Amino acid sequence: MRALEFILSTLFDLYIITFVLRFMLQWTRADFSNPLSQFIFQLTNPLVRPVRRFVPGFRGIDFSTLLIAYLLTVLASVVSNLVLGQPIVNVPGLLLGSLIALGFMFLQIMMFLIIGQVLLSWFAPYHPVSEVLRTLTAPVLRPIQKIVPPIAGIDLSPLFALLAIQAFIILLSEWM
Numbered sequence: 001m002r003a004l005e006f007i008l009s010t011l012f013d014l015y016i017i018t019f020v021l022r023f024m025l026q027w028t029r030a031d032f033s034n035p036l037s038q039f040i041f042q043l044t045n046p047l048v049r050p051v052r053r054f055v056p057g058f059r060g061i062d063f064s065t066l067l068i069a070y071l072l073t074v075l076a077s078v079v080s081n082l083v084l085g086q087p088i089v090n091v092p093g094l095l096l097g098s099l100i101a102l103g104f105m106f107l108q109i110m111m112f113l114i115i116g117q118v119l120l121s122w123f124a125p126y127h128p129v130s131e132v133l134r135t136l137t138a139p140v141l142r143p144i145q146k147i148v149p150p151i152a153g154i155d156l157s158p159l160f161a162l163l164a165i166q167a168f169i170i171l172l173s174e175w176m
Contacts, residue, residue: 005083012076013105019069020109020176021136026062030135034128050068068084073098073105075099104172113137114158140165 022044024030025037032041047068055064077098079090088094117133124130137158144157 001083001085005080008079008083008131009076012072012079015043016069016072016076016102016105018046019065019072019108022048022064023059023062023069024109024136025132026057026065028135028139029060030132033082034132041084047175070098070102071093073102077101100172100175105168107169107172110137110140111169114140114161114165114174141175 007129018040022040025032025040030037044065044093048062048064051064051068052062055067057063074095077094078088081162113133114137117130117137120127120130141157144160146153148156148160151155
């Protein structure tokens with residue numbers, strides 16, 4: 001049963017990640033013609049389009065995508081409990097835990113995006129994905145870049161951002 005739970009959990013997580021990435025792409029107004037953006041939109045459109053009729057966006061924030069990501073996180077927790085034969089006795093705890101898990105996932109995604117951007121800037125700075133990664137990480141890195149300027153041409157803002165994100169992950173993991 002643990003193997004089945006692992007497979008289902010991984011599939012749910014991968015799909016939830018696509019919704020979080022879609023939200024981030026829309027929030028940062030990333031290039032939607034980029035192949036990575038196109039791929040994410042094609043994966044998420046079947047669920048987002050119908051929900052968007054009932055849950056509109058507001059000022060660039062796509063609440064339908066966030067709602068779907070949250071509901072998928074709740075569903076993943078329920079399925080995991082059912083597969084493992086554990087009863088669901090604390091529904092408010094499940095809902096709050098799913099919200100925290102989604103925040104945790106958002107932070108982890110941002111951490112990997114920053115690492116990916118740093119690596120691409122060294123090895124393939126003109127790759128099409130590089131521009132999308134710069135756009136996605138800009139809301140986190142730009143405020144730090146205003147405080148910590150590049151030293152000898154080296155941008156240290158990703159280092160400070162990763163430290164801050166890791167601190168938030170530790171705080172969230174204490175709540176779970």
